[in-house]
Amino acid sequence: MIYCKNEKSIETDNLLLRLFKESDAEDVCHLCNNYNLYKNTLYLPYPYSIEDALSWIKSHLENFNNNKKFEFAITDKITGNLYGAIALTNNQNVNNGEIAYWVGEKYWGNGYATEAAKSILEFAFIEKQYHKVFARHFSSNPASGKVIQKIGMKKEGVLREHVMKENRYEDLVYYGIFKHEANYLCN
Template identity: 60%
Template sequence: MIYSPTEKTIETTRLILRLFTQADAQEVSVLCNNYAIYKSTLSLPYPYTLECALSWISTHQQNFEENRSYEFAITDKQSGQLYGAIGLSNQSQHQRGEIAYWIGEPYWGNGYGTEAAQAMIEFAFQEKQYHRIYARYFHSNPASGKIMEKCGMRYEGTLKDHIYKNGTFEDIVFYGLLNPSH
């Protein structure tokens, strides 16, 4: 993982994680206007319109600069193709943050989520000096949990029927990881 603070980018073997721009909004709206992604995310609206994407992207720069959260577009290092998004919250009073991500369905199964999540963990621990990171997923979306496991995160517990979505209750599964240098 190579982080460039001036460019606000993270480079991995195959990916560039960079800030979203308004020019990404159309592709974001296409990728997110997908029921399969909606049903496994906590706060993504459905249908997902261009206005949703523009509104979401409009908050990123200020959140980054004020160290509230860090939202990155997951893009191909060579072509620039947008694959998804990954974010890290800053809960500085506790020296921790939550990682959250989505990958557009056409790009599932290629390891992009895992590669981006590994880079985000390194960013959290090395650049931001977090003591702990965590992530959570709907029990009905085990693929998200596999990403967490591949990144070395450990299962910490399940909150039963914690979320009510689409007329049903969902269990939320928590994973976490402590900074090994702390």
């Protein structure tokens, strides 16, 4: 992982994580206006409009500059194609953060979420000096859990029927990793 502070970007072997631009709104709308993505995410609206995308993108730079939330577009390092998004939210009270991500359905199964998530962990622990990072997923979305496990997070528990999605209760499965457990990131 190479973090470029001036550009607010992260480069990995195959990806460039960068701030979203207004010009990404159409691609974001195209990727997010997908029922299968919606049903696996906590906050994504459906249907998803261009206005949703523009409103979401509008706050990214300010959040980044204020150390509140670091929201990156997951893009191909060579072509620039947008695959999805990954965010690290800062809980400043305890120096912990939460990773959240989505990848457009047509790009599922290519390892983009795992590669992006590993680089965000490095960013959290090396650049931001976080103590702990956590992530969560619906129990009905085990693929997201596999991404979380692949980056070394340990299951911490399940909040049973914790949220309502489409008129039914969903369990939230929580994972976490401490900085001292993530020494593999520096190799």
